[in-house]
Amino acid sequence: MHRTVEPLDAAALRAALGGRWAQVDVVERTGSTNADLLVAAANGAPDRTVLVAEHQEAGRGRLNRSWVAPPGTGITVSVLLRPAGVPPSRFAWLPLLTGLALLDTVRMVSDVPAGLKWPNDLLLGRRQRKAAGILAEVADAVRPAVVIGIGVNVAAAPPDQPGATSLADEGASVDRTRVLTTLLDRLAEREAQWRDGRGDAESTRLRADYRAACVTLGSEVKVELPGSAPLRGIAEDVDPDGRLLLLDPSGHRRAVAAGDVVHLRPSG
Numbered sequence: 001m002h003r004t005v006e007p008l009d010a011a012a013l014r015a016a017l018g019g020r021w022a023q024v025d026v027v028e029r030t031g032s033t034n035a036d037l038l039v040a041a042a043n044g045a046p047d048r049t050v051l052v053a054e055h056q057e058a059g060r061g062r063l064n065r066s067w068v069a070p071p072g073t074g075i076t077v078s079v080l081l082r083p084a085g086v087p088p089s090r091f092a093w094l095p096l097l098t099g100l101a102l103l104d105t106v107r108m109v110s111d112v113p114a115g116l117k118w119p120n121d122l123l124l125g126r127r128q129r130k131a132a133g134i135l136a137e138v139a140d141a142v143r144p145a146v147v148i149g150i151g152v153n154v155a156a157a158p159p160d161q162p163g164a165t166s167l168a169d170e171g172a173s174v175d176r177t178r179v180l181t182t183l184l185d186r187l188a189e190r191e192a193q194w195r196d197g198r199g200d201a202e203s204t205r206l207r208a209d210y211r212a213a214c215v216t217l218g219s220e221v222k223v224e225l226p227g228s229a230p231l232r233g234i235a236e237d238v239d240p241d242g243r244l245l246l247l248d249p250s251g252h253r254r255a256v257a258a259g260d261v262v263h264l265r266p267s268g
Helices: 010-017 033-042 091-107 176-196 206-213
Strands: 023-028 047-056 072-083 114-117 121-124 127-137 146-153 220-224 231-238 243-246 254-258 262-266
Touching: 010 023, 010 176, 010 254, 033 047, 033 072, 033 127, 033 146, 072 176, 091 114, 091 127, 091 146, 091 176, 091 206, 114 206, 114 243, 176 206, 206 231, 220 243, 231 254
Parallel strands: 023 047
Antiparallel strands: 047 072, 072 146, 114 121, 121 127, 127 146, 220 231, 220 262, 231 243, 243 254
């Protein structure tokens, strides 16, 4: 039985966020906020459009996994960004900086131990269990446009996510509106710094902040890759393009742009 929470109030959200976001809408139910914003992008929706849903019927995570949470237990939000002036080759940093904004948020609203698993999973508690996920999608027909979907477990973890946790499960009693407004404020700030720096992760200190936050670095890991055998090794670093640098048992280094990481042995 999950904890009940108050519904989100669109007017209160807009008032709390000020003018950082061009448009903020809350719907009771939809298939996928990412899918909705991809359509909106094609129809000319403005930069920094936000769509929040109380319930997603067909939510998706990375690698086409489902993400379905009971209504009222978490936050499901997607944002549309049009980062004009940033080379598309640097768009890979968008989901990573979104992960940093999530981590910023947790640290601002609670004292729950938190870190990031590469590329952008939020891990909470001493057991480092997943409490949030991010899915970034490029709207190919209307570049530059990127939709970033974020799912955060606040009052309970989705029943279809074995081993997941939530802020409440880790002992934090927080209001969803506060979590969401803090997240959108931190995301707006992180993304603006990245955009002002034309996506350069070095000059904006984005890479340094990410390396400090990523608990994957220094760990022995297995990286599961779509359509090929998994890789094993030590996660040494994240390069300027946001790729994971893996040192395999034979001493070869490899840059991994996408994959599903399993921590086999923590750092230290």
